[in-house]
Amino acid sequence: MFATVEGARSAWESIVAHALRSFLTTLGIAIGVASVVAVIGLMQGMQASIAAQFEGLGGNSLSIAAFTPVEDRLKGKVARLTPDDLDRIAERVDGIASITPLLSLPLQAMAEMRHGTQVAFAAIQGTTHTYQQVYNAYVQSGRFLSPTDDQRRRRVCVLGEKTRENLGLEDPIGAYVEMGGEWLKVVRIMESRGELFGISQDDYALLPYSTLRSMNDPLADTDIAIQVAIAEGADRTAVKARITQLLRHGHGLQPGEPDDFDIQSPEQISAAFGQIGTALTAVVASIVGISLVVGGIGIMNIMLVSVVERTREIGILKALGATRRQILMQFLIEALALAVLGGAVGLAVGFGLAAAVTALVPSLPPAAVPLWAVALSLGFSGLVGVAFGILPASQAANLHPIEALRYE
Amino acid sequence: MALIEMNGIRKSYAMGGQRVDALRQVDLAIESNEYVAIVGSSGSGKSTLMHIIGCLDTPSAGNYRLNGQDVEQLGEIELASIRNREVGFVFQSFNLLARADALRNVMQPLIYRGVGFGARRRMALAALAQVGLSDRAEHRPNQLSGGQRQRVAIARALVASPSILLADEPTGNLDALATEQVMALFDALHAQGHTVIVVTHEAEIAAHCQRVIELVDGRARSGSG
Numbered sequence: 001m002f003a004t005v006e007g008a009r010s011a012w013e014s015i016v017a018h019a020l021r022s023f024l025t026t027l028g029i030a031i032g033v034a035s036v037v038a039v040i041g042l043m044q045g046m047q048a049s050i051a052a053q054f055e056g057l058g059g060n061s062l063s064i065a066a067f068t069p070v071e072d073r074l075k076g077k078v079a080r081l082t083p084d085d086l087d088r089i090a091e092r093v094d095g096i097a098s099i100t101p102l103l104s105l106p107l108q109a110m111a112e113m114r115h116g117t118q119v120a121f122a123a124i125q126g127t128t129h130t131y132q133q134v135y136n137a138y139v140q141s142g143r144f145l146s147p148t149d150d151q152r153r154r155r156v157c158v159l160g161e162k163t164r165e166n167l168g169l170e171d172p173i174g175a176y177v178e179m180g181g182e183w184l185k186v187v188r189i190m191e192s193r194g195e196l197f198g199i200s201q202d203d204y205a206l207l208p209y210s211t212l213r214s215m216n217d218p219l220a221d222t223d224i225a226i227q228v229a230i231a232e233g234a235d236r237t238a239v240k241a242r243i244t245q246l247l248r249h250g251h252g253l254q255p256g257e258p259d260d261f262d263i264q265s266p267e268q269i270s271a272a273f274g275q276i277g278t279a280l281t282a283v284v285a286s287i288v289g290i291s292l293v294v295g296g297i298g299i300m301n302i303m304l305v306s307v308v309e310r311t312r313e314i315g316i317l318k319a320l321g322a323t324r325r326q327i328l329m330q331f332l333i334e335a336l337a338l339a340v341l342g343g344a345v346g347l348a349v350g351f352g353l354a355a356a357v358t359a360l361v362p363s364l365p366p367a368a369v370p371l372w373a374v375a376l377s378l379g380f381s382g383l384v385g386v387a388f389g390i391l392p393a394s395q396a397a398n399l400h401p402i403e404a405l406r407y408e
Numbered sequence: 409m410a411l412i413e414m415n416g417i418r419k420s421y422a423m424g425g426q427r428v429d430a431l432r433q434v435d436l437a438i439e440s441n442e443y444v445a446i447v448g449s450s451g452s453g454k455s456t457l458m459h460i461i462g463c464l465d466t467p468s469a470g471n472y473r474l475n476g477q478d479v480e481q482l483g484e485i486e487l488a489s490i491r492n493r494e495v496g497f498v499f500q501s502f503n504l505l506a507r508a509d510a511l512r513n514v515m516q517p518l519i520y521r522g523v524g525f526g527a528r529r530r531m532a533l534a535a536l537a538q539v540g541l542s543d544r545a546e547h548r549p550n551q552l553s554g555g556q557r558q559r560v561a562i563a564r565a566l567v568a569s570p571s572i573l574l575a576d577e578p579t580g581n582l583d584a585l586a587t588e589q590v591m592a593l594f595d596a597l598h599a600q601g602h603t604v605i606v607v608t609h610e611a612e613i614a615a616h617c618q619r620v621i622e623l624v625d626g627r628a629r630s631g632s633g
Contacts, residue, residue, distance in 0.1 A: 002522050006519050013508070014507070017507045312503070313506075315503075317516070318464075318488070318491070319462070319464060319491060319497050319503070320491070320492065320497070320517040320520060320564070321488050321489065321490075321491045321492020321493070321517055321520040321521070321568075322488060322492075322520050323485050323488040323489075324484055324485075324488075325485075326488075326520060401464045401465075402459055402464050402465055405499075405503065
């Protein structure tokens, strides 16, 4: 303990005595750590924001969509989920709080909408009143789609905030917008969901499911996606198994044939994103690890020069009674201090960099530097300092006192 | 029992494949509170002898007892501890730490004894007062004159209360006035009960001492002062 305190004291004196040199020496480590911290901060911020987005999908829900294996697609077969599937699940699966169909326009996700002279492209989906429960989506103004809208195929729509803006609707509720030759009455504007990767999540229009079906060519094969909210207390795995069984039966699949649909929970999707994020973080971290090693070599180099330069000083210290171990500790602590100092500077710069990037690029979510990244970068800097400080320090420690004293 | 007892000390170096004997046969004894000059022409081995006395180096052969301890048996850590506790070095070229002020220089040996900062400071200030440099504690070596630097070095040698003060040509780099002051300081320290050994080639310096040991061709010839 005493040796460590004294080593730190003399390391500090020596670092301050050569302030500029110390700064340049630590630059390599500082840059390395700064880039680690900035990148991890941005990645973590993004992951946190993705997680928050998926929260909006409803914590306990399942997404069912048709899935065509690649071989079948090559054969021209396309799997579909049909309104019959929707009815089947709605009627025969227990433990479902609400079930929502999502109908897209055939072959296109976006459609042109007009209001006066304003033209906007928006993602169009047909759905029912249950959408609100399943997606935890909330009203900004007006009313949501009602069951009677669906039954009567009313020409009404609900707009996302961004679509309202694009259409230049100042007073949207009750206004009429044109889509595909039909006039739709706007009944509601949805609360803003913000941006994800710079893409607005508010550029969409929701129509009653049956309305959109009737607007499509009635003969066209319909493919829908189904969103299911699971009732409180119900077992998601059991619900999923029951749906799988129903759909396989309904689609006439033989045992051994693969499912022609895919059931996903938000956790699965968010976990997939999480895995991508983790892999990216690991790649970046290892690249930066290399830069830390380079920084460590810089420290070793300067320490070696410093040992030669201070040969006489080392001789004096030995004459005054310093042991080999004490000299070793002094130089090792100096290398460690240089590295950790660089790490600390890098940490501050990295925080600043991440904050600056998120401030300059508005579509990026705020950066979040986790504590483990702070600990890891400081710890790794220290490790680099010790690893690359050992050679110069032992060189200093092993100097013969008389030869060191005679050194000019 | 003498403070320093040397019997048959030999020190040889390998130089260019040849063995060179710096010391051939040194037998000497120095008592506590003696004031001894070790003289000799250049190349007579007096620096080597001083290094061995100060435990900076170990003899190739012979027996050296310092304060009753067999030195040639000791390992690196024990030798460092002896240098720290038993010996106070004063060098011709001062050998102060350039980066540290006078106070820090004097405090330095106490670090290796494990003395805490506060106590270290107190002891160092007392040692600086002893050499009359209390008002120079904050000065760095390059802000001090040669005589002052050597007095700081003496304070540093004194601070750990060693058994021996070992000075190697302490006035070699000093002018007449500073030489006078430094030697007066050694005289005073001897009068206070310190054991002082001065290695020198100057007769005037040796004249301050009670006893002169002359080194000729690696052999010691002891006279009395």
